[in-house]
Amino acid sequence: MKREQLMVPAAEFRSYYGRPVIKEPVWGVPDVPGYLFLGGLAGASSPLAAAAELTGRAELALAAKTAAAGAIGLSVVALVHDLGRPARFHHMLRVFKPTSPMSVGSWLLSAYGPAAGAAAASAITGLLPGLGRVATVAAAVTGPAVAAYTAALLSDTAVPAWHEAHRELPYLFVSSAATAAGGLGLVLVRPEQAQPARNLAMVGAAAELTAKSLLLQRLGEVAEPYQSGRAGRLMEAAEILTAGGLAAAAVGGRTRLVAAMAGAALVASSALTRFGIFYAGRASANDPKYTIRPQKERGKPAP
Amino acid sequence: MSVRTHAGAAFASGPADTAGGLDPAARSGYDGHPPRMGFFTDTSVCIGCKACEVACKEWNEVPEDGLELTGMSYDNTQSLGASTWRHVAFIEQIEQPGQARWLMASDVCKHCTEAGCLDVCPTGALLRTEFGTVVVQDDVCNGCGNCVAACPFGVIGRRETDGGAHKCTLCYDRIGDGLTPACAKACPTESIQFGPLDELRERAQARLETLHEAGTVEARLYGADHRDGIGGAGAFFLLLDEPEVYGLPPDPVVTTRDLPRMWRHVAAAAAALAAAALLSAAGRRP
Numbered sequence: 001m002k003r004e005q006l007m008v009p010a011a012e013f014r015s016y017y018g019r020p021v022i023k024e025p026v027w028g029v030p031d032v033p034g035y036l037f038l039g040g041l042a043g044a045s046s047p048l049a050a051a052a053e054l055t056g057r058a059e060l061a062l063a064a065k066t067a068a069a070g071a072i073g074l075s076v077v078a079l080v081h082d083l084g085r086p087a088r089f090h091h092m093l094r095v096f097k098p099t100s101p102m103s104v105g106s107w108l109l110s111a112y113g114p115a116a117g118a119a120a121a122s123a124i125t126g127l128l129p130g131l132g133r134v135a136t137v138a139a140a141v142t143g144p145a146v147a148a149y150t151a152a153l154l155s156d157t158a159v160p161a162w163h164e165a166h167r168e169l170p171y172l173f174v175s176s177a178a179t180a181a182g183g184l185g186l187v188l189v190r191p192e193q194a195q196p197a198r199n200l201a202m203v204g205a206a207a208e209l210t211a212k213s214l215l216l217q218r219l220g221e222v223a224e225p226y227q228s229g230r231a232g233r234l235m236e237a238a239e240i241l242t243a244g245g246l247a248a249a250a251v252g253g254r255t256r257l258v259a260a261m262a263g264a265a266l267v268a269s270s271a272l273t274r275f276g277i278f279y280a281g282r283a284s285a286n287d288p289k290y291t292i293r294p295q296k297e298r299g300k301p302a303p
Numbered sequence: 304m305s306v307r308t309h310a311g312a313a314f315a316s317g318p319a320d321t322a323g324g325l326d327p328a329a330r331s332g333y334d335g336h337p338p339r340m341g342f343f344t345d346t347s348v349c350i351g352c353k354a355c356e357v358a359c360k361e362w363n364e365v366p367e368d369g370l371e372l373t374g375m376s377y378d379n380t381q382s383l384g385a386s387t388w389r390h391v392a393f394i395e396q397i398e399q400p401g402q403a404r405w406l407m408a409s410d411v412c413k414h415c416t417e418a419g420c421l422d423v424c425p426t427g428a429l430l431r432t433e434f435g436t437v438v439v440q441d442d443v444c445n446g447c448g449n450c451v452a453a454c455p456f457g458v459i460g461r462r463e464t465d466g467g468a469h470k471c472t473l474c475y476d477r478i479g480d481g482l483t484p485a486c487a488k489a490c491p492t493e494s495i496q497f498g499p500l501d502e503l504r505e506r507a508q509a510r511l512e513t514l515h516e517a518g519t520v521e522a523r524l525y526g527a528d529h530r531d532g533i534g535g536a537g538a539f540f541l542l543l544d545e546p547e548v549y550g551l552p553p554d555p556v557v558t559t560r561d562l563p564r565m566w567r568h569v570a571a572a573a574a575a576l577a578a579a580a581l582l583s584a585a586g587r588r589p
Contacts, residue, residue: 016392016550017375019382022457026448047580055584084446084466091426091445098566099559102449103425140577148573152565156423156558157452163558166565170572178579199583285452292547295554 013296015288022158024285031082033278035075036150037271040177041184042071043147044200046116048181050140051196053133060197061136062123063188064181068139069120072113072146079109101152108149112142147177154281160291161225161284162277168215172273175211178204180270183245186263191254198253201266205246208273209239222290225283226276234276241269323501324529325416327537331431339435340478342487342495342538343503344409345510346549347522349494351377351407355389358489362474363388366464376405382550383410385460388471389486392549408549409495411486412437412458412471413526414537415557420450420459420470422559428468435500435537436473444468455533455555473537500537507541519543525551532556 049064080089092106115138122132151173155166178200185197216223226235245265252258284290328336368386373379376393383390394406414436421429421437428444431437446466450459459470474484487497496503507524514522525546526536532555546553
């Protein structure tokens with residue numbers, strides 16, 4: 001009979017003084033969301049550069065290669081800076097563990113970073129064109145993996161808003177990467193050469209809007225952190241910029257000024273999306289209801 | 304239910320599994336290892352003295368991590384973390400005057416059979432010992448913080464002062480010499496019991512039956528079932544209320560069980576990006 005008195009209505013949930021069950025991720029801002037954005041920008045710029053080179057668009061190829069090398073360089077700085085013990089960054093390469101997205105990512109970056117750097121260096125200086133071509137292909141092959149694996153990095157955690165989104169997040173991340181890379185191409189390159197960038201940006205923006213909407217539909221209550229607070233404001237601003245940039249690129253993408261403005265909006269939207277996703281994860285970790293309620297609703301007896 | 308149905312990314316196959324679940328030490332390559340050791344924390348006899356917290360700090364030289372009065376009953380420790388490896392929770396339940404209940408429970412790292420922290424650690428700093436426990440090698444850890452985000456119990460933390468991840472070692476340095484871990488040694492009521500996990504599970508089952516027979520129907524074991532979402536805990540509990548009341552997740556599942564599916568989606572997404580980028584230049588030339 002005492003048990004009955006302790007029962008609470010189903011809509012309520014109990015917790016330990018309202019405290020979170022899991023720890024808030026210690027990953028810092030702007031380091032980690034900045035890395036998600038820059039890694040995506042780089043990873044999508046490299047195959048864009050290869051496509052541009054294949055079709056004789058040297059101006060776009062040079063811009064995309066330079067963007068990729070710059071972005072991935074900054075990424076590595078951000079990642080090392082975020083470590084609790086930055087002097088031990090090389091411990092990432094002690095082992096290779098497929099169970100650890102961070103380990104897989106570290107090895108991917110060690111393959112991709114030098115390739116992107118060599119492709120850009122050769123394109124800028126005109127030296128070693130043969131090596132430049134090999135590096136361009138290598139970066140184009142590994143770049144998409146760099147842009148995509150970060151979704152597993154976030155999802156392979158106990159953070160509800162990230163883990164529960166593990167189906168949609170990879171597609172959202174590569175779409176966001178394509179939006180950023182295409183957008184930057186629109187900013188940097190004349191419209192006569194920028195057609196591939198424009199195509200990639202528009203496909204990326206449309207896919208990003210779709211992936212976001214699918215994610216929010218499927219997550220149920222755990223979608224709330226993406227729609228409220230700081231994360232909600234960032235995601236909303238990102239959506240407006242994505243839609244606006246997409247429309248401007250579609251309508252006026254052949255005019256230099258309009259194309260550049262559309263591109264800038266798309267690059268910004270990609271960055272805002274990554275920060276929004278990052279803050280949504282933090283918020284979901286800090287509120288015990290996102291951990292406790294879905295676990296209760298699985299309907300299994302407690303272990 | 305088959306044990307293998309629970310095999311996650313890190314546990315695709317392995318030797319020496321028994322009716323009691325996966326054998327984590329054997330799966331980590333220890334041949335002829337000692338029995339799996341663990342904790343059974345029987346919260347029904349905890350008196351909230353916090354001797355476990357103090358003994359742990361003393362033996363392991365865990366630094367002070369803040370003095371704060373919380374108003375949460377007698378709990379000013381608040382939670383497990385990089386510098387708190389035992390945490391005594393206090394729950395005051397006052398249904399009506401004269402019907403108050405005071406729950407106390409000493410929480411600790413669960414030393415999961417399928418340990419998310421260990422799975423995601425990119426440096427190999429987190430490792431499985433021959434006793435089946437999970438420890439951090441401080442000289443290897445580079446403070447990446449991935450384990451902190453992966454733990455479904457909020458146990459492991461990154462210490463501000465040295466940048467590294469820290470948690471309970473189940474007194475690896477003591478049990479290797481046949482000693483009892485500091486917290487269990489200091490516990491005056493045997494609320495914290497240390498021993499081979501098989502024995503502890505039997506003892507816990509007997510204790511549970513005794514309590515049920517005595518009318519304490521709300522008693523339940525937590526983390527004792529190897530079919531749960533972490534393959535069973537090396538440190539498990541007897542609780543007198545729902546797990547979340549003590550700050551424990553009601554049905555934790557190690558995140559890496561979904562990792563194979565995540566990698567498939569990542570691969571598909573990467574391929575789609577490569578295709579989109581290449582196709583972007585197709586069609587009419589300028």
